[in-house]
Amino acid sequence: MTAEVGGTPALALAGLRIRRGRRQTLAIDDLVIGPGEVVGLVGLNGAGKTTLLRACAGLLAPAAGSVRLFGADPRAAPARRALAYLPENHRPMAVLRGDHWARALLLGHGKTMEPTALASACQALALDPALLGRPVGQWSKGGERKLALAATLLAAAPLTLLDEPAAGLDPRARVALKDRLLAARAEARTVVLSSHLLADVEELCDRLLVLRDGTLIFDGPPAALCARYGGIGLERAFLAHIDHG
Numbered sequence: 077m078t079a080e081v082g083g084t085p086a087l088a089l090a091g092l093r094i095r096r097g098r099r100q101t102l103a104i105d106d107l108v109i110g111p112g113e114v115v116g117l118v119g120l121n122g123a124g125k126t127t128l129l130r131a132c133a134g135l136l137a138p139a140a141g142s143v144r145l146f147g148a149d150p151r152a153a154p155a156r157r158a159l160a161y162l163p164e165n166h167r168p169m170a171v172l173r174g175d176h177w178a179r180a181l182l183l184g185h186g187k188t189m190e191p192t193a194l195a196s197a198c199q200a201l202a203l204d205p206a207l208l209g210r211p212v213g214q215w216s217k218g219g220e221r222k223l224a225l226a227a228t229l230l231a232a233a234p235l236t237l238l239d240e241p242a243a244g245l246d247p248r249a250r251v252a253l254k255d256r257l258l259a260a261r262a263e264a265r266t267v268v269l270s271s272h273l274l275a276d277v278e279e280l281c282d283r284l285l286v287l288r289d290g291t292l293i294f295d296g297p298p299a300a301l302c303a304r305y306g307g308i309g310l311e312r313a314f315l316a317h318i319d320h321g
């Protein structure tokens with residue numbers, strides 16, 4: 077467990093157990109994320125990253141234990157107001173215009189949409205705001221992802237959970253996303269993001285969580301994991317830890 081940075085933790089898990097049928101898919105005994113931390117969640121396919129993020133967002137009922145967002149149950153109104161969550165494969169109805177979808181996403185986070193702010197948020201993610209008046213079904217998948225990210229980040233929630241935010245983005249958009257996340261970090265917002273891109277996690281995150289088979293096997297700065305394996309680089313250190321840690 078890492079101590080909270082100050083005040084109420086943004087996220088606190090205790091004795092958490094998530095099951096699918098009779099199978100346990102997640103077991104986290106103790107995890108505290110303080111306000112202002114930017115945390116990278118990594119693990120091989122099926123390790124439990126999405127399950128953990130969904131549990132934090134209050135979308136999975138724990139078989140045991142608790143999840144607290146700023147001290148509140150994630151399904152309670154105060155926690156919902158503090159949270160912005162973008163799932164991995166969030167797809168809109170194809171007939172929805174981009175700006176209408178963005179409005180719906182923001183409403184879901186309790187925010188109203190300022191058209192100029194949305195246009196700037198799109199530009200900041202290398203998305204042409206001229207697309208906003210067109211049905212999303214006519215956009216590329218990367219365009220949809222950029223819009224979903226723009227609206228989620230525009231919510232400026234105290235806690236943002238992003239499931240593989242960079243998946244499907246081109247290099248320009250990925251760099252733009254990293255700049256937006258670095259800006260969120262500078263504003264002391266708490267962000268937890270899952271990713272398979274270890275270099276991005278190393279660049280963005282103060283803290284790395286490594287999941288293996290639904291359990292947390294590393295919690296600390298990315299540099300500490302590299303140092304443990306003799307400075308072989310984060311990706312190789314991650315794999316060494318998965319295999320032997």
Ligand SMILES: Nc1ncnc2c1ncn2[C@@H]1O[C@H](COP(=O)(O)OP(=O)(O)OP(=O)(O)O)[C@@H](O)[C@H]1O
Binds near residue numbers: 096119123124
């Ligand atoms: N709908 C489902 N029904 C049953 N089991 C599921 C379902 N979704 C995920 N699981 C199982 O839960 C475990 C964790 O899956 P999860 O999707 O959380 O992993 P992940 O780390 O996000 O994987 P990936 O990197 O592939 O996205 C896996 O064993 C997976 O098979």
